[in-house]
Amino acid sequence: MSFAKIIGQEQVLSLFKNALKNERLAHAYIFAGQEGIGKMSFARELAKKIFCQSGKIDGACDNCNICKRIDADNFTDIFFLLPEKNHRVIKLEQLKYLQEILFVKPLESKHKIVIVEDADKMNEEASNCLLKTLEEPPLYAIILLIVTSLESVSETIKSRCQVVRFSPLSLKAMENILTDRFQLDKQLAAQLALISGGSLKRAAMFMEANALEKKHWLAEKLFEVSLKDNLTFSKELLNEWNIQDMEVLEEKRSHVKELFLLFLMYYRDILICKAGGEHFLLYYDDWKDALIAKSKSLSEKTLFKILERIKTSLKYLDCNANINLLIENMITEILYLQSDPKAWFAQ
Ligand SMILES: [Zn+2]
Numbered sequence: 001m002s003f004a005k006i007i008g009q010e011q012v013l014s015l016f017k018n019a020l021k022n023e024r025l026a027h028a029y030i031f032a033g034q035e036g037i038g039k040m041s042f043a044r045e046l047a048k049k050i051f052c053q054s055g056k057i058d059g060a061c062d063n064c065n066i067c068k069r070i071d072a073d074n075f076t077d078i079f080f081l082l083p084e085k086n087h088r089v090i091k092l093e094q095l096k097y098l099q100e101i102l103f104v105k106p107l108e109s110k111h112k113i114v115i116v117e118d119a120d121k122m123n124e125e126a127s128n129c130l131l132k133t134l135e136e137p138p139l140y141a142i143i144l145l146i147v148t149s150l151e152s153v154s155e156t157i158k159s160r161c162q163v164v165r166f167s168p169l170s171l172k173a174m175e176n177i178l179t180d181r182f183q184l185d186k187q188l189a190a191q192l193a194l195i196s197g198g199s200l201k202r203a204a205m206f207m208e209a210n211a212l213e214k215k216h217w218l219a220e221k222l223f224e225v226s227l228k229d230n231l232t233f234s235k236e237l238l239n240e241w242n243i244q245d246m247e248v249l250e251e252k253r254s255h256v257k258e259l260f261l262l263f264l265m266y267y268r269d270i271l272i273c274k275a276g277g278e279h280f281l282l283y284y285d286d287w288k289d290a291l292i293a294k295s296k297s298l299s300e301k302t303l304f305k306i307l308e309r310i311k312t313s314l315k316y317l318d319c320n321a322n323i324n325l326l327i328e329n330m331i332t333e334i335l336y337l338q339s340d341p342k343a344w345f346a347q
Contacts (some may be wrong), residue, residue, distance in 0.1 A: 003058050006041075007038070007176070008037070009167065015164065029142055029165045031166065032163060034148055037198060042166070047189065051070065052136055077111065079113070083118055087125055095126045095146060099129065102133065102137070112142070116146065117146045169198040172346060175190055177200060184267075192207060195265060214240060214259075215284075217240060223290050230331050241256070242255070252323055255315065256317055256326070263310050273288075278292055280324040304339050
């Protein structure tokens with residue numbers, strides 16, 4: 001694929017165009033940024049460009065023998081590493097295997113490239129093993145570490161790599177991709193782009209789960225529920241998001257994440273209205289008047305507390321928390337915070 005087809009990562013692209021032109025590629029890079037913004041696709045394209053036989057300047061040709069074999073996952077000098085299926089972290093054994101692979105000289109080219117997906121998801125032993133590999137990489141090695149959370153990567157690993165930050169895709173770029181590649185109509189693409197925060201992965205997740213309909217349902221509910229409804233509302237949410245019926249934990253987590261993000265957007269919109277910013281783009285634009293009315297009944301302090309509470313729930317979601325309890329506790333606390341506690345205790 002020509003580099004020109006890479007959308008929304010102009011800075012990253014220009015950095016690598018320069019490095020390639022001057023033959024000054026580093027031995028190790030960390031590609032950092034939220035999920036679904038093209039880090040992995042870029043890593044693959046970069047590797048293809050490095051190995052491509054065509055000599056084209058602006059990216060891989062897609063037609064030479066090597067490009068075709070890379071596309072078919074049949075080229076020995078690229079190695080991909082990611083957590084094993086149903087595992088959340090990369091294990092030490094996998095890193096040891098990667099070391100072995102890396103120390104065998106490239107068979108067909110000047111380089112050997114390893115791409116480690118979810119490189120921020122490693123236990124300490126694996127992370128130490130990676131560090132050893134980074135300390136003395138073979139001259140032909142190029143190591144690309146793909147991470148969503150740069151904070152989870154140890155300082156010693158960061159100090160051995162060049163960190164490349166990827167930005168969320170712009171609204172316009174998202175809309176274009178959703179209409180061109182996913183064949184969505186313009187209005188749907190615009191709405192999905194808006195709630196997906198620049199992440200294609202999130203847009204796909206929302207699309208799959210009919211999130212726009214659910215968003216509508218959630219907004220209607222959130223304007224009317226009060227503290228006494230906390231348990232029934234939590235149950236309704238579990239049903240509406242089909243959370244009870246899901247057997248695969250990762251799938252469950254992904255749906256709950258989507259739900260929490262919709263909560264975050266709702267209270268973010270109210271906070272914006274509170275600050276008089278209702279003319280800005282709102283996620284729940286169809287409910288603008290209701291949002292303004294609601295913003296008058298809540299203090300800024302309360303809204304910040306609610307937003308923090310949702311962010312904490314998002315964090316717990318990644319730490320094996322009990323999902324039903326997590327939802328129930330979050331709902332109860334939000335409804336408590338936005339209620340008038342004095343009125344509640346007086347009941
Ligand atoms: Zn090629």
